[in-house]
Amino acid sequence: xxNVEQHPSTLSVQEGDSAVIKCTYSDSASNYFPWYKQExxxxxxxxxxxxxxxxxxKDQRIAVTLNKTAKHFSLHITETQPEDSAVYFCAAGGRYGxxxxxxxxTILRVxx
Amino acid sequence: DAGVIQSPRHEVTEMGQEVTLRCKPISGHNSLFWYRQTxxxxxxxxxxxxxxxxxxxxxMPEDRFSAKMPNASFSTLKIQPSEPRDSAVYFCASIPDGPxxxxxxxxxxRLTVV
Numbered sequence: 691x692x693n694v695e696q697h698p699s700t701l702s703v704q705e706g707d708s709a710v711i712k713c714t715y716s717d718s719a720s721n722y723f724p725w726y727k728q729e730x731x732x733x734x735x736x737x738x739x740x741x742x743x744x745x746x747x748k749d750q751r752i753a754v755t756l757n758k759t760a761k762h763f764s765l766h767i768t769e770t771q772p773e774d775s776a777v778y779f780c781a782a783g784g785r786y787g788x789x790x791x792x793x794x795x796t797i798l799r800v801x802x
Numbered sequence: 803d804a805g806v807i808q809s810p811r812h813e814v815t816e817m818g819q820e821v822t823l824r825c826k827p828i829s830g831h832n833s834l835f836w837y838r839q840t841x842x843x844x845x846x847x848x849x850x851x852x853x854x855x856x857x858x859x860x861x862m863p864e865d866r867f868s869a870k871m872p873n874a875s876f877s878t879l880k881i882q883p884s885e886p887r888d889s890a891v892y893f894c895a896s897i898p899d900g901p902x903x904x905x906x907x908x909x910x911x912r913l914t915v916v
Contacts, residue, residue, distance in 0.1 A: 691860065696844075724904065724905075726905075732909075733893065733907040733908065733909055733910060734845070734893070734907050735907070736904045736905070739904070779844070779845055781905075788832075788833040788850075788852070788897040788900075788903065788905075789833075789835075789847070789850050789857070789858060790835070790847070790897075790905055791847060792837070792844060792845040792846075792847070793844065794843065794844030794845075795844040795845065
């Protein structure tokens with residue numbers, strides 16, 4: 691089955707700096723790669739996603755890149771702000787309908 | 803729609819007791835997932851239903867865990883007997899039909915087994 695690895699497990703950045711979180715997946719048939727943000731005590735919520743027919747997608751300060759050949763994808767947050775502090779999860783899916791397999795998560799701390 | 807609804811929000815139980823977690827997916831969503839979240843293992847997929855049928859239960863840790871979806875608007879996750887290592891936050895998520903669509907999570911149930 692699909693296996694998703696996510697790095698780093700924790701990341702601290704200074705406010706205004708960029709943050710990058712990387713994920714790799716094992717199933718070459720996966721074609722959907724969403725990213726979820728989970729604030730303390732709350733549920734995970736989708737922030738951005740990318741499908742395998744594109745290599746990059748951007749939404750204001752966040753962007754995702756996908757390298758299907760290498761089976762890895764990344765989340766980039768620019769001009770980080772304290773409210774970006776949260777746990778971020780990557781996921782992969784598509785082979786088996788809507789099944790999503792998540793990475794272990796990255797705790798992002800933005801220091802002001 | 804009120805979103806995915808889980809109950810209870812918090813559950814504290816003694817080791818050996820039966821625990822039942824409940825989930826009401828968003829109306830019209832065809833897929834339902836149960837995930838377990840811990841600091842050590844992140845978000846683990848336990849079981850996945852499509853049109854009320856269990857499709858993949860390979861993530862269910864042991865026979866002590868069972869899940870049912872008797873109809874499109876209700877699912878349960880049962881642990882019997884419960885153990886302290888089952889302590890975690892359990893999330894239910896639902897997805898509408900069609901490929902590559904957003905998963906909507908419930909608020910989660912924080913389970914503590916003492």
